[in-house]
Amino acid sequence: MNQTATENTRITPVIPPRFDWTQAEIAALFEQPFNDLLFRAQQVHREHFDPNEVQVSTLLSIKTGGCPEDCGYCPQSIHHEAPVQVEKLMDVEVVVEAARAAKQAGASRFCMGAAWRNPRGRNFERVLEMVERVGAEGLETCMTLGMLDAEQTRRLKDAGLDYYNHNLDTSPEFYGEIISTRTYEDRLETLRHVRDAGMHVCCGGIVGMGEARSDRVSLLEQLACQQPHPESVPVNMLVRVEGTPLAEQDELDPFEFVRTLAVARILMPQSHVRLSAGREQMSDELQALCFLAGANSIFYGEKLLTTPNPEADHDRQLFERLGLRPA
Numbered sequence: 001m002n003q004t005a006t007e008n009t010r011i012t013p014v015i016p017p018r019f020d021w022t023q024a025e026i027a028a029l030f031e032q033p034f035n036d037l038l039f040r041a042q043q044v045h046r047e048h049f050d051p052n053e054v055q056v057s058t059l060l061s062i063k064t065g066g067c068p069e070d071c072g073y074c075p076q077s078i079h080h081e082a083p084v085q086v087e088k089l090m091d092v093e094v095v096v097e098a099a100r101a102a103k104q105a106g107a108s109r110f111c112m113g114a115a116w117r118n119p120r121g122r123n124f125e126r127v128l129e130m131v132e133r134v135g136a137e138g139l140e141t142c143m144t145l146g147m148l149d150a151e152q153t154r155r156l157k158d159a160g161l162d163y164y165n166h167n168l169d170t171s172p173e174f175y176g177e178i179i180s181t182r183t184y185e186d187r188l189e190t191l192r193h194v195r196d197a198g199m200h201v202c203c204g205g206i207v208g209m210g211e212a213r214s215d216r217v218s219l220l221e222q223l224a225c226q227q228p229h230p231e232s233v234p235v236n237m238l239v240r241v242e243g244t245p246l247a248e249q250d251e252l253d254p255f256e257f258v259r260t261l262a263v264a265r266i267l268m269p270q271s272h273v274r275l276s277a278g279r280e281q282m283s284d285e286l287q288a289l290c291f292l293a294g295a296n297s298i299f300y301g302e303k304l305l306t307t308p309n310p311e312a313d314h315d316r317q318l319f320e321r322l323g324l325r326p327a
């Protein structure tokens with residue numbers, strides 16, 4: 001699964017991952033001087049990964065808007081007035097075409113997202129077909145469709161789904177400030193089904209929603225105490241979308257975002273940490289710091305689900321300037 005760092009970058013001994021991190025320990029990591037934290041994160045990163053390789057996924061919104069959930073950050077919720085065009089579930093052929101184009105552009109994983117509380121009926125059957133067809137194109141597959149039950153996870157696994165993305169979003173303590181239509185426990189239950197079905201877990205959260213550092217600590221504790229750790233940990237910087245309740249949220253100190261990535265890297269040394277939403281609003285220099293902190297995965301392509309992402313061309317240049325290789 002994880003590549004071992006190349007000979008000249010490997011640092012020994014490798015400390016095995018832990019699943020019993022306490023909030024006090026995690027808070028202490030956050031509190032270190034920035035340089036000490038980044039140095040430690042880079043050390044851990046080099047123990048487990050080639051530090052110049054970044055996994056590249058492409059994201060496609062296969063069903064957009066009109067979502068009954070009330071997630072305060074999300075432009076796709078019917079509870080908010082965000083300027084999003086509602087689109088029903090795409091045809092399989094359209095998705096396969098997009099997957100081919102993503103592969104051509106260098107993506108290794110194709111992630112499909114649907115604005116649902118949970119998938120149902122004929123739509124779910126179509127989603128299974130998408131998984132099979134995209135997998136047959138030679139891409140890893142990932143989906144995020146909302147809550148799933150045990151049977152649905154089994155069927156997705158049988159169709160060949162490699163990863164399921166389901167985020168915890170924030171700490172259990174802050175969660176109620178952001179979402180009221182589903183509980184933290186609902187999310188944990190879906191994650192258990194995904195794990196039990198034998199799929200890889202992609203699970204992370206959003207920072208910059210007005211939470212305290214203690215909430216970021218608590219979110220990371222939730223993630224790092226899962227055994228095994230989620231294979232992929234997306235850390236999203238809130239994209240403040242007009243019409244959502246969080247549109248006017250103060251910007252998080254970018255160094256605090258980098259710290260969050262660095263702590264995630266230290267806590268979950270074998271996981272891919274994804275520098276996820278929010279890159280469009282970041283400078284190249286800030287993104288370089290994120291990679292230094294141990295982020296080793298991004299979304300590639302001009303659009304996330306409904307909001308812009310950097311142009312593919314710009315990312316190619318950034319990789320070149322930093323000597324990074326897409327993987």
Ligand code: SAM
Pocket residue numbers: 067073074075076113114115116117144145146147166167169205206236237238239240241277305
């Ligand atoms: N509806 C499904 C669900 O929520 O489980 C899947 C799609 S949902 C859009 C996937 C994730 O995108 C959310 O869990 C959230 O972490 C992230 N997200 C949504 N809107 C965002 C925003 N404005 N800024 C940052 N991340 C966002």
Ligand code: DTB
Pocket residue numbers: 059075113144165167204205234235236239276277304305306307308
């Ligand atoms: C994740 O953690 N971030 C992605 C993906 N999983 C599905 C979604 C980001 C969405 C950003 C807001 C938008 O484009 O609508």
Ligand code: SF4
Pocket residue numbers: 067068069070071074075076077114115116117146
């Ligand atoms: Fe719906 Fe997902 Fe957006 Fe929440 S994050 S409103 S569940 S699309």
